Amino acid sequence: MSTLETTDTLFFGRADATLGRDEAAAVTRAALAGMDDGELFLEYRESEALALEDGRIRSASFDTALGFGLRAVSGEAVAYAHAGDVSEAALKRAAETVRGVRAGAGGTMDVAPRATNARLYSPDNPVAAVDFAAKTALLAAIDAYARGRDPRVAQVMATLAGEWQAVQIIRADGHRVADLRPLVRLNVTVVLAAGGRRESGTYGTGGRHGYALLLEPSTWQAAVDEALRQAQVNLGAVAAPAGEMEVVLGPGWPGILLHEAIGHGLEGDFNRKGTSAFAGLIGQRIAAPGVTVVDDGTLPDRRGSLTVDDEGTPSGRTVMIEDGILRAFIQDRQNARLMGVAPTGNGRRQSFAHVPMPRMTNTIMTGGDHSPDEIIASVGRGLYAVNFGGGQVDITSGKFVFSASEAYLIEDGKVGAPVKGATLIGNGPDALTKVTMVGNDPGLDPGIGTCGKNGQGVPVGVGQPTLKLRGLTVGGTAVR
Numbered sequence: 001m002s003t004l005e006t007t008d009t010l011f012f013g014r015a016d017a018t019l020g021r022d023e024a025a026a027v028t029r030a031a032l033a034g035m036d037d038g039e040l041f042l043e044y045r046e047s048e049a050l051a052l053e054d055g056r057i058r059s060a061s062f063d064t065a066l067g068f069g070l071r072a073v074s075g076e077a078v079a080y081a082h083a084g085d086v087s088e089a090a091l092k093r094a095a096e097t098v099r100g101v102r103a104g105a106g107g108t109m110d111v112a113p114r115a116t117n118a119r120l121y122s123p124d125n126p127v128a129a130v131d132f133a134a135k136t137a138l139l140a141a142i143d144a145y146a147r148g149r150d151p152r153v154a155q156v157m158a159t160l161a162g163e164w165q166a167v168q169i170i171r172a173d174g175h176r177v178a179d180l181r182p183l184v185r186l187n188v189t190v191v192l193a194a195g196g197r198r199e200s201g202t203y204g205t206g207g208r209h210g211y212a213l214l215l216e217p218s219t220w221q222a223a224v225d226e227a228l229r230q231a232q233v234n235l236g237a238v239a240a241p242a243g244e245m246e247v248v249l250g251p252g253w254p255g256i257l258l259h260e261a262i263g264h265g266l267e268g269d270f271n272r273k274g275t276s277a278f279a280g281l282i283g284q285r286i287a288a289p290g291v292t293v294v295d296d297g298t299l300p301d302r303r304g305s306l307t308v309d310d311e312g313t314p315s316g317r318t319v320m321i322e323d324g325i326l327r328a329f330i331q332d333r334q335n336a337r338l339m340g341v342a343p344t345g346n347g348r349r350q351s352f353a354h355v356p357m358p359r360m361t362n363t364i365m366t367g368g369d370h371s372p373d374e375i376i377a378s379v380g381r382g383l384y385a386v387n388f389g390g391g392q393v394d395i396t397s398g399k400f401v402f403s404a405s406e407a408y409l410i411e412d413g414k415v416g417a418p419v420k421g422a423t424l425i426g427n428g429p430d431a432l433t434k435v436t437m438v439g440n441d442p443g444l445d446p447g448i449g450t451c452g453k454n455g456q457g458v459p460v461g462v463g464q465p466t467l468k469l470r471g472l473t474v475g476g477t478a479v480r
Contacts, residue, residue: 067084134215171312184211206447246380247385262432263360265428267346287321305361332348346359376414384407421476431472444462
């Protein structure tokens with residue numbers, strides 16, 4: 001059965017269905033007549049989460065959601081109506097609501113997205129593919145394995161989550177596109193206690209695939225070992241120094257700093273409105289030579305990837321910064337049209353109850369020429385940040401503060417003692433100009449990212465090679 005046929009069954013072929021495919025298309029066509037753009041977005045989602053703590057399943061949840069969102073676009077104005085009742089009556093009420101935005105519309109519907117035969121992930125439902133007993137057994141095995149690896153283990157927490165999202169998008173011209181999206185994630189936290197001190201380590205992994213990979217002992221044992229390693233490192237960590245110094249960022253997950261401090265500023269809506277620090281700078285140098293940043297939603301099985309975005313545009317690979325020169329922003333359909341450029345496949349929404357907006361998929365800095373050892377050896381005194389926790393960024397100014405969950409001192413070109421309490425403080429646009437060495441070891445995060453914007457959360461990916469930056473401000477806890 002094709003993806004379109006599967007979603008037809010979910011939305012129009014249920015025993016209790018009161019909306020037919022032809023009726024949905026007809027109401028959408030009438031509602032969007034004379035508009036500049038818009039679509040009917042239909043969604044069905046199954047999601048579950050299991051959490052273990054101290055050897056017991058503390059919570060288990062399962063949820064289903066079914067609904068639609070109808071959007072009408074007129075210039076810069078958007079009217080949106082949604083309902084958890086996929087019926088002809090509900091859709092007609094939504095159509096009456098969105099018609100009010102027509103005043104000022106150009107009267108010519110924007111062209112439909114191009115078609116694609118790409119399939120970046122399996123369409124199978126991971127939630128239904130593995131029974132509940134196997135999932136609880138996995139969490140129990142994780143707890144036992146962690147406690148057997150180190151006698152100092154005081155607490156083990158593990159969560160397993162999965163979802164299956166089916167979407168169909170119908171446009172006024174009858175163009176239809178559908179997608180079936182799996183998503184799974186495993187997180188493990190281990191707490192060690194020794195000498196009156198307690199420290200934790202956390203590791204997660206996942207992506208757009210089924211549970212089979214997470215059930216493999218090689219996968220979940222590696223997750224436990226990494227969480228345990230981080231906790232062991234933190235037990236021996238000393239207070240971080242403060243001041244301006246050279247900073248080396250590790251590969252993979254530290255790309256979250258790139259995503260937050262720079263990536264949001266490259267989204268089309270902020271630049272169209274002139275609120276981004278990068279607005280009006282296309283074609284200009286904004287980063288050091290050697291810095292190339294892409295947003296790539298076409299990577300198979302990755303957490304941030306999409307066969308088509310939530311407007312029906314095929315996902316793409318957008319070179320945003322090339323060798324330090326700003327080349328493009330990532331776009332949804334509305335902002336692309338208003339800015340006179342092509343959409344890039346980055347129109348995303350959290351659910352049928354949310355309007356789409358330009359959002360990142362997998363945001364990656366490509367590799368350079370220097371080995372990680374060469375980069376470390378070039379630092380006289382600095383900080384080596386391997387993993388990050390939370391952070392904050394101001395899109396307009398680009399100012400950021402990020403906390404390092406795993407970091408080390410670098411002294412005389414050698415990695416020294418682990419430190420805790422280190423924060424990186426800076427400005428995204430300014431930080432791009434301070435990159436002095438780009439590593440030849442590009443890596444991706446393990447599949448754990450979720451991005452928030454305007455109250456909406458969507459899964460994303462990040463990646464980068466080892467990087468060296470000069471003159472970043474490090475906030476620390478060491479007392480002089």
